[in-house]
Structures are given as C-alpha cells and as structure tokens.
Amino acid sequence: MKSISGVGLAEVVSVYSGTQGDFMQLVFGQQLHIGGMKASIDLADRARIAADSSGVDLCCCNGAGMRFLVRSRNVASMTGVDVTEAVIERGRRFTQEEGLEDRVRFVHADACDSALPSASADFVWSEDAWCYVPDKPKLIAEAARIVRRGGVIAFTDWVEGPAGLSGAEAQRLLAMMTFANIEDVGGYVGLLSASGCDVRIAEDTGRFASHFELYLKMIEMQLTYDVLRTLAFRDELLATLVEGFRFLGEMARAGKVAQARFVARRV
Numbered sequence: 001m002k003s004i005s006g007v008g009l010a011e012v013v014s015v016y017s018g019t020q021g022d023f024m025q026l027v028f029g030q031q032l033h034i035g036g037m038k039a040s041i042d043l044a045d046r047a048r049i050a051a052d053s054s055g056v057d058l059c060c061c062n063g064a065g066m067r068f069l070v071r072s073r074n075v076a077s078m079t080g081v082d083v084t085e086a087v088i089e090r091g092r093r094f095t096q097e098e099g100l101e102d103r104v105r106f107v108h109a110d111a112c113d114s115a116l117p118s119a120s121a122d123f124v125w126s127e128d129a130w131c132y133v134p135d136k137p138k139l140i141a142e143a144a145r146i147v148r149r150g151g152v153i154a155f156t157d158w159v160e161g162p163a164g165l166s167g168a169e170a171q172r173l174l175a176m177m178t179f180a181n182i183e184d185v186g187g188y189v190g191l192l193s194a195s196g197c198d199v200r201i202a203e204d205t206g207r208f209a210s211h212f213e214l215y216l217k218m219i220e221m222q223l224t225y226d227v228l229r230t231l232a233f234r235d236e237l238l239a240t241l242v243e244g245f246r247f248l249g250e251m252a253r254a255g256k257v258a259q260a261r262f263v264a265r266r267v
C-alpha cells in the first residue's frame, strides 16, 4: 500500500471545515462522491439494501447518502458517523430542511472508534470516504463489528489501479487529496476477509476518468465564478486545483487510480 507521512485526522478535518470542502461540495454536489446518485443506486442495488432495514454510514459527510437511502430505498433509519463537526452541522440542517430528522441521525466521532453498539446495523455503508482514513484495518474491523451477522458492508472508495502508481505519482496524489495512504482492490478484499466477511463484489466502477473530465468541464465552462467564490477569488488556487484534477484524470486513464465498489456479507 502506498503511503505518505504527515497526514492524519487533523489535516482531513481542516480540509472539510474550510475552502476545499466548499469547493468540493460545489463541484460534486451534496453527494460528495464520484457518480452522485447514480453511483448510490448502483451500490444499493448490488448490496440489496432492503426497505425497513437500518444502516450506518461511516464517514457520512453531510449525510446525502443517508437521505438517498431513506427516500429511495425506504430504509427505516440511518446513523451517520463523521469526524468533521462542520459537515455534521450542515448535514443536520439539510436533513431538517428535508424533514428527515426522525430517520437520519449524526454522530460526531472517528469512524474507527464510533462507540456504536456491536451487531446493531443491518448494513454499513460508505461512499468514497475511507481513502481519508489512515488505519484501514481498524476501520474495516469497526465496520464488521457494527454490522449484524448476515448483514452487509457496502462501499465505494478510491483505490490504486492495476497499473500501479509510481512513487512520485503516489506522493502527489496522496498529498493533494490529504490521504495518508491508498488501498487497492486486493488489499480491501484481504481486510474484509480477515474481519469475518465473505466478499461478494470487488470491482472497478469504471467511472473515474469520465467523471473527472466532467468536473473539469463544469469548472472551466460553467461554474468558474462560483468556484472562484469558494476559493476567495484566488486565481492561483483555482489553477492548482484544475491542474490537480487533470492529473487525477490522467492517472485514471492510465489505470493507476480507480473508484472501486465492494459488497461483503458478515459471516
């Protein structure tokens, strides 16, 4: 697994509490992951998320994934765990505005140490967020602890692709994204198996490259003023972010980074 030093929880919280978090929410929308609602539908279908079930979203951000599950899948209740207070506050506001506060609740905690009861959820869910968590074995073990036997862990995440990142590419990607490390598909399969899960799906969604082309078009052809506004009108910051997005697109086209989808059943 490729990793860098000097990146931890505090750095991630700072990103999601500030300018970069606002920028990402503008470009990605409330659902802050590659593929938006279509990606959530694909994950929910494959994981067979059932009506009246209860779930936990580990690293839920503003909770848009939870609101999607409650609305579109008639999930009875969702508990979201996130370490950034600013996104939880925003999430509670959005949830209240949509009248879903009885079924969607937020917990401010590290996803590796959520303090949620063991075997309490029918499923654990996450979308494009575990890449931010340095201790992935602990995180997967926590997901496996929270879900009941026979329940499902379903998530998407950014992973190193089969072509592999060079050392320099990994340093650049991890530093710009504030990831302490990046897992690959085989690594996640190993961690899930070691935590008592039967892995049913572990696959590339194939979305990464095309979606980064889309984000660049949105930034450069439509949302330029709005994006600059989130960046306090700092042109040089916009140029750096655009250059970073181009680099991510290149890495995806070369098979060096991907969005992967996992569905595993707790045995």
Ligand SMILES: C[S@@+](CC[C@H](N)C(=O)[O-])C[C@H]1O[C@@H](n2cnc3c(N)ncnc32)[C@H](O)[C@@H]1O
Pocket (backbone or CB within 6 Å): 009, 012, 013, 016, 030, 031, 032, 033, 058, 059, 060, 061, 062, 063, 064, 065, 081, 082, 083, 084, 087, 109, 110, 111, 112, 126, 127, 128, 129, 132, 133
């Ligand atoms: C890309 S966002 C998640 C997006 C969300 N899943 C969605 O689809 O809208 C990443 C989130 O992970 C949270 N996060 C990162 N590390 C965490 C940790 N160790 N524990 C809890 N939350 C964490 C961040 O605060 C941020 O809100």
